[in-house]
Amino acid sequence: MSDDCLFCRIASGEIPATIVYQDATRVAFRDIAPKAPTHLVLIPRKHIPTLNDLQPEDAQTVGELFLLAKELAAKEGIDQSGYRTLFNCNADAGQTVWHLHLH
Numbered sequence: 325m326s327d328d329c330l331f332c333r334i335a336s337g338e339i340p341a342t343i344v345y346q347d348a349t350r351v352a353f354r355d356i357a358p359k360a361p362t363h364l365v366l367i368p369r370k371h372i373p374t375l376n377d378l379q380p381e382d383a384q385t386v387g388e389l390f391l392l393a394k395e396l397a398a399k400e401g402i403d404q405s406g407y408r409t410l411f412n413c414n415a416d417a418g419q420t421v422w423h424l425h426l427h
């Protein structure tokens with residue numbers, strides 16, 4: 325948990341968001357400025373700033389984000405029509421929130 329991190333504060337419930345799923349290690353919520361009809365943000369509760377900071381012990385956490393993406397795509401009814409998954413890493417890629425997140 326980082327006190328000055330927006331997504332840590334969403335994960336803790338301190339800042340409201342439309343949360344569609346949460347468990348002990350992951351939180352998923354609707355993007356505040358959706359770039360697609362369905363645009364979810366999936367985060368680990370663990371504060372990892374960027375993909376560059378990923379450690380071997382985070383492998384399961386990231387794998388579980390993709391499993392959640394699959395489950396939520398089905399729940400949202402877009403698993404068959406199609407969806408894109410994306411991590412932006414650092415400014416030139418468009419990262420604006422420094423807490424690892426899967427779009």
Ligand code: 5GP
Nearest residue numbers: 341342353354355356357412418419420421
């Ligand atoms: P990035 O650009 O870092 O890859 O993605 C950050 C995403 O977080 C953006 O798509 C942006 O719209 C979304 N976002 C930024 N602030 C908030 C917020 O306060 N609430 C929610 N739900 N999404 C946010």
Ligand code: ZN
Nearest residue numbers: 329332371423
């Ligand atoms: Zn954070």
